[in-house]
Amino acid sequence: KQEVTQIPAALSVPEGENLVLNCSFTDSAIYNLQWFRQDPGKGLTSLLLIQSSQREQTSGRLNASLDKSSGRSTLYIAASQPGDSATYLCAVTSLGGGSYIPTFGRGTSLIVHP
């Protein structure tokens, strides 16, 4: 059974810092890994999707890397801003019973203070 762990569970940083969020998974036979952002009381917004054949994806100040063999992904946020405050979740998609099954981590709660 795939298990996804996110470290740290919570993070508080001053504005302007570069930061790294970590995601690890137990079964390296994945099809993709997706990073999401969730604001309080809201749904999930997709940030980046990395296919299993890719090593990284970038969008603005966000960069996500994937090392499938070691079961790890990192989300790098450059020059953090108070508007980045949210919970960040990663999800890996694996094949199960002939279907693509997503498994989520529990998230990292980020606070960026001015």
Next chain:
Amino acid sequence: NAGVTQTPKFQVLKTGQSMTLQCAQDMNHNSMYWYRQDPGMGLRLIYYSASEGTTDKGEVPNGYNVSRLNKREFSLRLESAAPSQTSVYFCASSAPAGHQYFGPGTRLLVL
């Protein structure tokens, strides 16, 4: 472009009552999913549908049933609600192994 829509946004039930949560997507996705999100537990998959006409159990299916009415719609039914089913429910859709897109969620309180 509405994406994924869910109704209702909020519901209060008494123990033993039944209800159906509705979900629809307009992105022509084959795959649809129902999750529940609880504090400290993250998102857990209840049921999924890889294509129209098929449904499969996820991690926590007990107490729920689903119907893939057509390619657009995937409903979740609670036949006899229990307090343990108090949660936030999210519907999502995707192309096979593609981006997942989420609805805004349904907040359910079972008394």
